[in-house]
Amino acid sequence: MINEILYMNGYGLYVWSAFIFTLVSFASLYFVVQAHYVKERNKFIAKFGTLNSERAAFAKLQGINKEILSNTSNI
Amino acid sequence: MFKYLEPNKIFSITSKAPKYVLSLFIIVLSIGLSEALIFSPQDYKQGDAVRIMYVHVPAAWISLGIFSLITFLSIFGYIFKVQNFFLISKSLAPSGFVFNIIALVTGSIWGKPTWGTWWAWDARITSMLILALFYAMYILAWRIFEDKDKVNKVTLIITILGIINVPIIKYSVDWWNTLHQPASINILTKTSIDISMLFPLMIMTAAFALFSLLIFLMKYNTELIKIKNKGLDRL
Numbered sequence: 001m002i003n004e005i006l007y008m009n010g011y012g013l014y015v016w017s018a019f020i021f022t023l024v025s026f027a028s029l030y031f032v033v034q035a036h037y038v039k040e041r042n043k044f045i046a047k048f049g050t051l052n053s054e055r056a057a058f059a060k061l062q063g064i065n066k067e068i069l070s071n072t073s074n075i
Numbered sequence: 076m077f078k079y080l081e082p083n084k085i086f087s088i089t090s091k092a093p094k095y096v097l098s099l100f101i102i103v104l105s106i107g108l109s110e111a112l113i114f115s116p117q118d119y120k121q122g123d124a125v126r127i128m129y130v131h132v133p134a135a136w137i138s139l140g141i142f143s144l145i146t147f148l149s150i151f152g153y154i155f156k157v158q159n160f161f162l163i164s165k166s167l168a169p170s171g172f173v174f175n176i177i178a179l180v181t182g183s184i185w186g187k188p189t190w191g192t193w194w195a196w197d198a199r200i201t202s203m204l205i206l207a208l209f210y211a212m213y214i215l216a217w218r219i220f221e222d223k224d225k226v227n228k229v230t231l232i233i234t235i236l237g238i239i240n241v242p243i244i245k246y247s248v249d250w251w252n253t254l255h256q257p258a259s260i261n262i263l264t265k266t267s268i269d270i271s272m273l274f275p276l277m278i279m280t281a282a283f284a285l286f287s288l289l290i291f292l293m294k295y296n297t298e299l300i301k302i303k304n305k306g307l308d309r310l
Contacts, residue, residue, distance in 0.1 A: 005113060008123035014188050015126045018181040019112065022130045026286055029173050033293045040300040047307045059307060064086045068300055 044068055082159055082299050089299075093292045100285040107282045110275035118272075125272070127185040133280040135178035135203065137287055139241055141171030142206060145213070146234040153231050161227050164234075165217055166294035170287040172210040179203055190254050198247035199255035202240055209237030 006012050048069060051059060059065050111129035118125035145164040152160030182200065183193045194200070213233045220226040248257045259268040266273065 008126070009117070011123040011126075011188055014124055014184050015112070018127045018130055018184045019108070021180055021184070022134070022177050025173055025177055029169060029290060030293075033169065033290055033297070037293055037297040037300070040297050040304065044300050044304050044307070047304060051307070062083065062303075064083045064299065065303060067086050067090055068303060 041068060082162070082302070086296070086299055089292050090296055093289055093296075096285055096289045096292060100282060100289055103278065103285055104282040107275060107278040110278055115275045116269075116271050121189055124185065124188045127181055128272075129275055129279045131178055131181040131185055132276060133283040134174045134181065136280060137283050138171050138174035138178055138206065138210075139244060141167050141174065141287060142210065142234070142237060143241055145171065146238040149227075149231045149234045153227060158223070158227075161230070162298050163291075163295065164230070166291050166298055167287075168210060168214050168217075169294060170290040172207065172214060173290075174283065174287065175203065175207045175210055179207060186254075195254050197253045197255055198251040199244065199253050202244040202247050205240050206237065206244060209233060209240065213237070 006016070008015050045068075048056065048059065048065070060069075107129070111126055115126065115129070117123050145167055148160040148164045148167075151157065152164070179200070182203070186195070187193050213230055216229045216233060217226060220229055247253060248255050260266045260273070260276075268276070
């Protein structure tokens with residue numbers, strides 16, 4: 001059964017390479033986009049930390065800034 | 076109407092959505108892969124090589140769909156001066172480009188056992204390659220131009236020129252003699268593909284659509300944070 005799935009009557013090399021290429025492309029794109037996201041979020045948090053209390057309070061008036069600071073997940 | 080689409084209002088949704096979309100994508104992809112690789116039947120002519128269709132066709136459909144959506148959003152963004160539409164377009168482009176590359180590479184892999192060649196300068200394949208070039212130009216334009224108005228105009232021109240190629244891709248198999256087979260699935264006329272193959276194809280298309288939604292959301296959130304980073308500089 002496993003041999004049949006792997007070999008696929010001689011087409012296994014083509015079929016598996018097409019599927020593996022697709023999945024590797026997905027994983028690469030996902031990790032690249034995630035790395036950019038984490039980099040930008042960390043930059044935002046670092047910049048926010050340098051603001052004085054008055055400016056930080058002003059920036060927090062915008063809901064989106066609060067959301068960015070509270071959203072700690074990587075995606 | 077467009078005020079409901081303002082980034083400040085939708086960020087609370089777009090920032091939480093990716094984890095749910097990722098979970099759903101993994102479930103749908105697992106079902107799709109088992110159907111495509113194990114449970115779906117062989118083709119009477121192509122044998123098991125037909126299984127490549129389950130990654131090649133959804134990738135091609137979604138790359139075409141995303142480019143059409145990018146063009147539509149760029150035109151509307153320009154007419155109604157909605158910057159968020161350009162931001163959405165920019166966030167859609169990476170997954171569209173990757174799907175285009177997947178369609179080209181898996182098509183090439185499929186070509187070897189069925190046509191006996193990895194590549195042919197056939198109308199369908201060449202027009203898909205041209206679409207990949209338009210995607211590349213679009214993504215590069217966002218990297219090259221820093222001025223907002225300029226990049227909006229340049230990307231609009233690229234999408235308008237690129238969209239001319241989309242019907243050429245669709246009808247290339249009818250207009251010219253090509254190695255590529257004509258469409259097996261038609262919305263308006265009878266579909267020539269059997270349900271046992273159509274089902275896994277639809278599942279894989281759903282999985283690919285979920286993946287492009289996931290990448291779009293992650294990219295869109297990144298772009299919004301980038302804008303907010305600039306905003307903090309101005310405080």
